[in-house]
Amino acid sequence: MKTTVCRWALLGMALAGLPGSSSRAQVLWDSDRGIVPAEQGWDYLALGGPAATGPADGAFELDTTATAAIQAGMFRLAPAPLDRGAGFAVELEFALLAESHSRTERAGFSLIVLDQEARGIELAFQPDAVFAQTAEPLFTRGEEAAWPGGTERRRVTLTMRGERYRLHVDGVPILEGPVRAYWAFAGLFDVYETPNFLFLGDDTTSASARVRLWTVRLAGPPRPALVRGGDGGVELRWEATPGMWYGVERSRDLRTWERVATVEAGGEVATWPLPATGSPRFFRVTVP
DSSP, X not given: OHHHHHHHHHHHHXXXXXXXXXXXXXXXXXXXXXXXXXXXXXXXXXXXXXXXXXXXXXXXXXXXXXXXXXXXXXXXXXXXXXXXXXXXXXXXXXXXXEEEESSTTXXXXXXXXXXXXXXXXXXXXXXXXXXXXXXXXXXXXXXXXXXXXXXXOEEEEEEEETTEEEEEETTEEEEEEEOBOOTTOOSTTOOTXXXXXXXXXXXXXXXXXXXXXXXXXXXOOOOOEEEEOTTSOEEEEEEOOTTOEEEEEEESSSXXXXXXXXXXXXXXXXXXXXXXXXXXXXXXXXXX
16 A cells, blocks of 8 residues: 555656646636626637627627628637646637538637647537548548537537647547647638637638637646545545546556546545555546
């Protein structure tokens, strides 16, 4: 047991030592604070005509359905470098109320996240599917999954770590694939070589959508500690963001990891009890 606890402790120290790591998510957008993008650090741009924007159901609504020629969205630089080596997550709560497209590889609502090297992913959302835009060839339909959101409000979390991204909807993983470099693009308003870049909206003249956005949050890797629980057992404990999902993973060799639990933080501290085991194990906490 002493050996196992020691290895748990060493892993916890390794996570705590990651540069720039932070357990508490930064709020990048909160509709309760208002719906003017500039007041929350975002820029807004519309091309091809005015998009309809305004408050709705406590959210910011963006509507480009008047004509497919309209392109509109919010964009900004992240407040800190987005480091895939350490891992990070972008979480947003939104509802896709309507979407139409004339080309299957286009969607009226897209999410673009580029890291500190200007590598990342563009995800496109349609009523029945979410898919990645490819880089080679440029902007074709890549890996995809059924969109489980319907028109309901959903919590969507995009995580990046190493060379991979993963997409969760309400804590359930639905899509994953490689990060990409879209540097071959050379059109108007080329943002794809911009490090630490975030975009939400309609970036195509081949589709349109009506979307409501409640929150956007950015989180780095959690920093777990080993503590004694109230029942005398050992548990992982980390600083958390209320309502955010976290994953607990274990490994025998620090190379191959398996997910053993998904935890939704009920407060600013989250915990997970470590199971009794007769052999050494390593544990880590990810987002999500």
